[in-house]
Amino acid sequence: MSRIAGLLIGPVLAAFVALGGAQPAAAAEGGQREPHAPSEGWSFDGFFGHFDRAELQRGFQIYKEVCSSCHAMKFVAIRTLSQPGGPGFSEPAVKSVASEFKVPAGPDEKDGSLVDDVGLLRQRPAVPSDHFVGPYANEYAARAANGGALPPDLSVIVKARHDGASYVYSLLQCYEEPPPEVQLQPGMHYNPCMAGGQIAMPAPLVADRVTYDDGTAATVEQMSKDVAAFLAWAAEPELEGRRKLGFMVLFYLGVLAILSYLAYRRVWRDTGH
Numbered sequence: 001m002s003r004i005a006g007l008l009i010g011p012v013l014a015a016f017v018a019l020g021g022a023q024p025a026a027a028a029e030g031g032q033r034e035p036h037a038p039s040e041g042w043s044f045d046g047f048f049g050h051f052d053r054a055e056l057q058r059g060f061q062i063y064k065e066v067c068s069s070c071h072a073m074k075f076v077a078i079r080t081l082s083q084p085g086g087p088g089f090s091e092p093a094v095k096s097v098a099s100e101f102k103v104p105a106g107p108d109e110k111d112g113s114l115v116d117d118v119g120l121l122r123q124r125p126a127v128p129s130d131h132f133v134g135p136y137a138n139e140y141a142a143r144a145a146n147g148g149a150l151p152p153d154l155s156v157i158v159k160a161r162h163d164g165a166s167y168v169y170s171l172l173q174c175y176e177e178p179p180p181e182v183q184l185q186p187g188m189h190y191n192p193c194m195a196g197g198q199i200a201m202p203a204p205l206v207a208d209r210v211t212y213d214d215g216t217a218a219t220v221e222q223m224s225k226d227v228a229a230f231l232a233w234a235a236e237p238e239l240e241g242r243r244k245l246g247f248m249v250l251f252y253l254g255v256l257a258i259l260s261y262l263a264y265r266r267v268w269r270d271t272g273h
């Protein structure tokens with residue numbers, strides 16, 4: 001028995017040590033800084049984790065007022081802002097939010113033209129069933145406006161980066177003056193949380209960049225946390241529902257186990273074994 005346990009535990013321990021051992025090496029590389037979570041942790045971590053509505057609403061405000069001027073979230077429909085498990089905006093509020101975004105209008109009904117009087121792509125105010133689009137007509141326009149760099153779509157950025165929410169939270173606060181030995185590429189900004197230490201995105205947040213409706217002080221730390229939580233929700237809007245289902249399944253299995261045990265006791269009641 002103990003040999004079997006040893007056989008099973010051995011590889012697991014080895015994998016654990018290997019994973020743990022890889023991290024300090026990465027941290028030591030070129031002053032690179034590892035992402036960290038806020039000191040109070042994330043409300044959505046752990047088995048009973050859930051999104052904090054007020055935090056998601058503030059995070060959305062940051063996305064709308066700051067990030068959406070460069071980044072799209074084309075996999076997220078605006079209507080999801082009122083769905084259960086999300087920021088919980090009312091439907092009229094979502095309608096009015098939608099109307100503040102502009103989306104491509106498609107060809108004109110009369111003459112089939114794709115552009116307006118001044119030659120720009122025709123646009124119309126968004127409706128809740130539209131997705132969050134970025135401000136650029138295409139990748140070329142986006143790169144041209146950002147010194148050749150492409151602002152990535154933020155729909156699933158939290159899933160696309162290791163330690164997603166903590167990464168976004170840290171990245172937004174990581175900007176600082178470059179040390180003398182660092183030679184910045186043209187148009188780049190020093191950010192030791194970014195791989196390579198340089199990023200084409202200028203620091204998007206400064207204190208009081210927005211005025212929060214709920215009176216929360218808009219420090220850079222607070223705004224970074226709120227928008228990171230919002231992006232975590234955007235990447236996994238069904239998280240709360242999935243956790244609830246998982247809990248129900250475990251509860252059901254637990255009750256089933258107890259009943260099976262009682263049935264077993266009853267069936268074998270009169271048999272010596």
Ligand code: HEC
Nearest residue numbers: 066067069070146149150151152157168199200201204227
């Ligand atoms: C002025 C335009 C602009 C604004 C505003 C802006 N970004 Fe960016 N962002 C960029 C560009 C350009 C890149 C690509 C950087 C690169 O590849 O060096 C980028 C990259 C990123 C990345 C990916 C970094 C990586 O690991 O590759 C994240 C995450 C990000 N932005 C989040 C945000 C958030 C959150 C906001 C709002 C608080 C925001 N950005 C506002 C232009 C912008």
